[in-house]
Amino acid sequence: MIIVVNTKCSKYEIDKLINHINSKGVSTNLVQGESQSVIxxxxxxxxxxxxxxLALPCVEKVLKVQEPFKKANRLFKPDDTIVDVLGNKVGGGHIGIMAGPCSVESETQIIEIAQKVKASGANFLRGGAFKxxxxxxxxxxxESQGLELLKLAKNExxxxxxxELMSTDYIDKFVEDVDVIQIGARNMQNFDLLxxxxKTNKPILLKRGLSATIEEWIMSAEYIMAGGNENIILCERGIRTFETYTRNTLDLSAIPIVKRLSHLPVIVDPSHSAGDWRLVEPLAKAAIIAGADGLMIEVHNDPQHALCDGKQSIKPEKFDEIMKKVKILSEIEGKSI
Amino acid sequence: MIIVVNTKCSKYEIDKLINHINSKGVSTNLVQGESQSVIxxxxxxxxxxxxxxLALPCVEKVLKVQEPFKKANRLFKPDDTIVDVLGNKVGGGHIGIMAGPCSVESETQIIEIAQKVKASGANFLRGGAFKxxxxxxxxxxxESQGLELLKLAKNExxxxxxxELMSTDYIDKFVEDVDVIQIGARNMQNFDLLxxxxKTNKPILLKRGLSATIEEWIMSAEYIMAGGNENIILCERGIRTFETYTRNTLDLSAIPIVKRLSHLPVIVDPSHSAGDWRLVEPLAKAAIIAGADGLMIEVHNDPQHALCDGKQSIKPEKFDEIMKKVKILSEIEGKSI
Amino acid sequence: MIIVVNTKCSKYEIDKLINHINSKGVSTNLVQGESQSVIxxxxxxxxxxxxxxLALPCVEKVLKVQEPFKKANRLFKPDDTIVDVLGNKVGGGHIGIMAGPCSVESETQIIEIAQKVKASGANFLRGGAFKxxxxxxxxxxxESQGLELLKLAKNExxxxxxxELMSTDYIDKFVEDVDVIQIGARNMQNFDLLxxxxKTNKPILLKRGLSATIEEWIMSAEYIMAGGNENIILCERGIRTFETYTRNTLDLSAIPIVKRLSHLPVIVDPSHSAGDWRLVEPLAKAAIIAGADGLMIEVHNDPQHALCDGKQSIKPEKFDEIMKKVKILSEIEGKSI
Amino acid sequence: MIIVVNTKCSKYEIDKLINHINSKGVSTNLVQGESQSVIxxxxxxxxxxxxxxLALPCVEKVLKVQEPFKKANRLFKPDDTIVDVLGNKVGGGHIGIMAGPCSVESETQIIEIAQKVKASGANFLRGGAFKxxxxxxxxxxxESQGLELLKLAKNExxxxxxxELMSTDYIDKFVEDVDVIQIGARNMQNFDLLxxxxKTNKPILLKRGLSATIEEWIMSAEYIMAGGNENIILCERGIRTFETYTRNTLDLSAIPIVKRLSHLPVIVDPSHSAGDWRLVEPLAKAAIIAGADGLMIEVHNDPQHALCDGKQSIKPEKFDEIMKKVKILSEIEGKSI
Structure with a gap:
C-alpha cells in the first residue's frame, strides 16, 4: 500500500504518521516529491x-499495490483449481455444462428435461427449488419438495x-441432497451464508453480484475459502448497467481477468444475464471462446408455461443445437466437456 | 399491463394469446395500430x-402500467406512515436522527458517544455489533457482546x-434487545431474511441495495409488509456508479420519488454513501431540504483509531455543529426532530 | 405509443387530452382499467x-411500442446492408478487419504496420491522425501530416x-483523402457533425458512446441516414460501468440485438474497450462468434514506444496469430473475410 | 505517479525501466517490498x-498521486474564481440563477418569460436556439432566429x-451575440469545440457529460483554460445510472468535491437531471444547501405546449415560489444572489 500525504502536513506530523504505521509491524519508506510526498x-x-x-491525519489517499485476496490468488497458487463433482470436472481444461429449468415444477418435467439435456451433453442438472x-x-x-424431485432426476x-441455497436454515439438507450449492447474485455478499x-466441503457455485466488482466477487470466494472450503466455481451472470435491451450486461472481459487473477474456475450464465432466449446461443458460444470453464443454461420443455423466467429458457432441441457448436468451440480451445 | 404484439403474428395466433390471458381471469382489449398491435x-x-x-408466442414486449407494490403504495394508503419507536417518531413531519459509531468497540466508547449525540439532538443510537x-x-x-454494550448505552x-441484523439465527435476540432492526444494503434482496x-413486529430500517432500483427497493419493503410487519423506514445510502471520488453516488432524487410512490418514511445515510467525512455535512443538509424524514450519521469520538470506517466518521463536535444546521432546515421544511 | 392516464383525472380532462392528441393527426383508443386507464x-x-x-395534464407515463428509428430499422428493410469500400465489404456475411496503430507516427511506422496487417489478412488500415x-x-x-502518411501507406x-474525424472543418479533406470516416465515441451525439x-457519400464508422444505449446509438446512425448517407458501419467499443479492471465493459450482447433491430453492419473494437492488450485475443474471438461483422484492432510494431495507448496495442506477430483463429471462427459462422 | 512493478521482472529489467523513465527528465525512487516493488x-x-x-515492460499498474489538471486545480490557485458577466457574478459567494425555456419559440414567449424570471430574481436568461x-x-x-429573439429579450x-453552442461554425456569432456560451453534456469531450x-474570452458554462467522471469534467475545463480562457462555470446535470424513475441521477456529492479540487464555480441543473418538473424544487434547494454557486432552471409559461422538454419545465409562478426558498437558503449559506 502507498499513502499519498496531504500537502498541508508538516514534517513533524508526517513523522508521527510514520511512527503510527510502524507500530503496526509494517515498515515504511518515505518518498518526497516536489509538491507531494508518498509513504x-x-x-x-x-x-x-x-x-x-484514510481516517489518519495527513493521509490524503491510499493506493493499493496488491490484490486483497490470498487463497483465491493465482500468485500464490499458479495451477488451475479443478472442481470435481462425482467425476465431472470443471476447470483446468474441463468444461462443465449445467442445464435445466429455472424452477423444478413436477416429476415428469424435471426428469424429462434431465434426460434430454444429458443426451445433448450436459454434465450437471440445474433446477431451482428455492427461488x-x-x-x-x-x-x-x-422448496423442499423441489429438492426431492431433483434427487429423482439425479437417480434417473x-x-x-x-x-440455489438462500437460507442458512437449509445448509444441512443441501449438504446431504445437493452436489453443487449455488449462491445467487443477490446473496454474493450475504457474509453469514458465505x-x-x-465450513462445509460441498462444491460451491458463486454467482457474481449485480453490481459487484471482480475484486469483490473474488473476495466473496475468499470468505468461503477462509472457512476451509476451496471447491469454488465462479459464475459470471451479467452486471447492472444503464442498457435496457438486456436484463443485465454480460461482462465477458471478466473471464480472462478472473483467470489471470485467480486459479478458480469460472463459468458463464447467458440465460440470466440477457434475460432473452434469443441471446443464449451467441453469448454461450462467445463465453466458451473467451475462455470460460463452462456454462449454465436454462432449458425448459415448455417455456411458454414455465412457472418462472420462461422468456429466457430455450427448448431441449435448441439446447442440443447449441451444444453441438459448443463442443466444436471447446475443442478449438483445447478443452473437453 | 400492456402487451406489444409481434408484427409477424397472424390473427389466429393473436386470438389464441388473448384466450390464454383471459383464462387467467384477466380481461383484455386489443388495439390494432397500423404496423403494430397491442393488447x-x-x-x-x-x-x-x-x-x-414474455415467454408466450407473439409477445414482443410487456409494458407495465402500474407499480408492482400494493401495501407500500401511496395510491392505496395516501397518508404518511409514522414509525414510532419508544415515542421517537419518524415520518409524517417527524425527523429521526440516528447517530453513533460504525462499530461498537467498548463500554466507554459507546456510552460516551451516545451521551454526546443525545446532547446534540440525536434521538436514536446507531452502532454496529455484527459488521x-x-x-x-x-x-x-x-457481535453479541456488542449488543450488550448497546443495551448499556440505551440504559444510560x-x-x-x-x-444491523445479518443472520436469521439472531432474529429472536434482536427482537428482544434491539429497537430498530437494520437490514443492510448487501442484504436488501436476502429474501429469506426479509x-x-x-413475521416480527419490530421496526425495520431497510437500506437501499448498491444497485437496486427504487422499484426493487420498495418491493423489498413489500416483502416485509406481506409478512405483516408494516413498520418500515427506508434508507437511501448511495448507489454504485462509475464515479470514483465517492464510494457511492448518493441519489437524493430518490427522496421525493419514494415519497410520491409510497407512504413509508425515508431517511438518508450521508456517511456510507460518500465514504468521506468531509461530505457528511453538505449531504446531510441537502437530504433534509430535499424532504428526507431523517438521517443516519456515523459519529466516533476518535475516528483515527476507529476499528472500521474511520474515514467517514465525524467527531461529536462536528456532529453538534451539523445538528444546529439540520434543526434550522427541518423547521424551514415544517418538520420537528 | 401508449399513455398511462393519471388516476386523479376526471372523464372531462381525459376527453380534453384525447382531443388534443387527435388534433395532431393521430387516432386514439381509450382502454379503461379498474384502477388505471390507458390511451x-x-x-x-x-x-x-x-x-x-409527458408535459400534458393527466399524462402519468408514456410507454413506447415501437423503436423510434425508421431508416435504420430492420422492420422496414429486412436485408442486411453491405457497406462496400473499394471492393472490401462489411456486413451480409462479409467480415471487415481494420487494423493499425492508435496514432500514425512516421512513414516507416505506418507503412511497416500496414504491410504486416495486410499480410495477416486485414482488409482496412486504421490509424489516428487527429486524436x-x-x-x-x-x-x-x-493531424494533416498524419493523413498524408496514411495515404502513402494506402498507396503501398x-x-x-x-x-477519425473530430471537426467539421476537415470534412472536405476527409471526403477526399479517407475511405471510411470514423466518428468516435465522444462525438456519437455531436449532432452537428452527424x-x-x-450529406456526404462516404462510408461512416460510428462508434457507440461510452454511455449510449443501443437505441441512442442507432438514433445517431439515423441522423446520418436522414441526411442521405446510408453507408454506416456501427462499432461497439465498450460502455462505462463501475468495473475498473477494464477501461470499459465490452457489451457483446449488443451485437445480436443490433442485428435484430437494424440492417446495418456492426463490428467490435476489443482494443479500446478493454484497454489491455492481454484481452484483445479472447474478446476479438468472442465478438466474431457472437455475430460481429468485423473487428477494429490496434496493432503497433513497437507498443512500448507508441505515442499513445501502447498498453492496448498488440504486435504484428500477435495479430497474425489472432487472425488465424478469427478466420477459423468466421468460417464456422459461415462468413468470409 | 507510482509504478507497481510486475513480480516476474528481474533486477536487470527493472533497472532498464528506471533508466527509461529517468531519460524523460523525471527522477525515480525504487521501493522494494517483500513480494512487490514500486517505483x-x-x-x-x-x-x-x-x-x-502501462505499455512498458515490467509495469503492472500505474497509480496516480496527483490530479492531472493544473490551471483548474485549487492547489495552485486557492481562491475561488468569480465569473463576472455584465456585473452578474457567479462563484465566491455569488449565486447565479439562470432561468428560461428549453427552446426559444417566439418573441412574446421569450420576452414574457424573461420578464417573469427576472421579477422573481433570476440574473441570467437561458434559452435554447440550437437544440x-x-x-x-x-x-x-x-437556430439563428432564436438568437435574435434572445437578444430582444435581453434588450427588454x-x-x-x-x-448552447453546438458547432464551431457559429463561434463568431456566439461571441458577438451571447453572454455565456453553454457547452452541452453531449459535447463535453468534443475537444475541437473546447x-x-x-481561444475566445467569453464566459463558458461547461455541463458535465452523462458518463463523465469528475476528473474528466475538470479536464475538459482544463482544455478551455489551456487555450487561455479561464472564465468557466461548471454545471452538474446528472449522470447516467441504472435508475429509470429519473432521466439521470443528479450527483450532488460532486458539488463539495469540485469545490475542494478546483477554484472554478459550479452550478446545478435540476431540470435536465431529473427530467420531471416535480423534482425541480427539492433538487434546486438541495443544490444550494450543498454549496452550489447557482442554478439553471427551465421555466416555461405554457409547459404543456412547449416545443421541447415540457415535462421538466415549471411555470413562472412555481419558479417564483422556489426562488423565495432559494433566497433563504442562500442566506443561510452566507451567499448572495
Missing part, C-alpha cells in the same frame, strides 16, 4: 484496512444436482 | 408476472438502538 | 415526442483508410 | 501519460443570455 508500506499489509488508514423473486407475490419455488440420469458454507 | 390487460394484474408473459465486511480478514464486530441515555423479519 | 395512439407517431406528451485525448497536454496526433498496400457527414 | 516518480509528471507507462435532440425528426430549435430585461472556445 510506501513494506511487509504484510493484508491486515491493514485501507479505509482505516429468489423480486415480488413476494411471485411463485417462490417448490446420474447427473449431479446444482441448486461463512457457513465455508 | 391491454384489464383487472388485477398483480398476480401476473411480466416475465412469464458486513468485504474482506474475511477485517474486523467483523464485537434512553436512546433506542438501531443495529420474510422472517416480516 | 393507445394509432397511426404515425414518429413525429410525436414522448417527452412532449481525442482526455488531457490537453497529451499528444494530439500528427491498397488498404482503404479508416481514420448532420454534416450525412 | 515512485518525482518531478513534473504532467507530461507523462499513465497509459503510455441537441436524440432524434433527427424532433424540433431542432429556431437586461438579463445576460446563456445559450479548443476553439478556449
Amino acid at each position: 510506501g508500506l513494506i511487509g504484510d499489509t493484508t491486515k491493514i484496512d485501507s479505509d482505516d488508514l 429468489p423473486r423480486t415480488s413476494p407475490y411471485s411463485f417462490q419455488g417448490l 440420469t446420474g447427473l449431479p444436482i446444482v441448486t 461463512k457457513q458454507i465455508g | 391491454g390487460l384489464i383487472g388485477d394484474t398483480t398476480k401476473i408476472d411480466s416475465d412469464d408473459l 458486513p465486511r468485504t474482506s474475511p480478514y477485517s474486523f467483523q464486530g464485537l 441515555t434512553g436512546l433506542p438502538i438501531v443495529t 420474510k422472517q423479519i416480516g | 393507445g395512439l394509432i397511426g404515425d407517431t414518429t413525429k410525436i415526442d414522448s417527452d412532449d406528451l 481525442p485525448r482526455t488531457s490537453p497536454y497529451s499528444f494530439q496526433g500528427l 498496400t491498397g488498404l482503404p483508410i479508416v481514420t 448532420k454534416q457527414i450525412g | 515512485g516518480l518525482i518531478g513534473d509528471t504532467t507530461k507523462i501519460d499513465s497509459d503510455d507507462l 441537441p435532440r436524440t432524434s433527427p425528426y424532433s424540433f431542432q430549435g429556431l 430585461t437586461g438579463l445576460p443570455i446563456v445559450t 479548443k476553439q472556445i478556449g
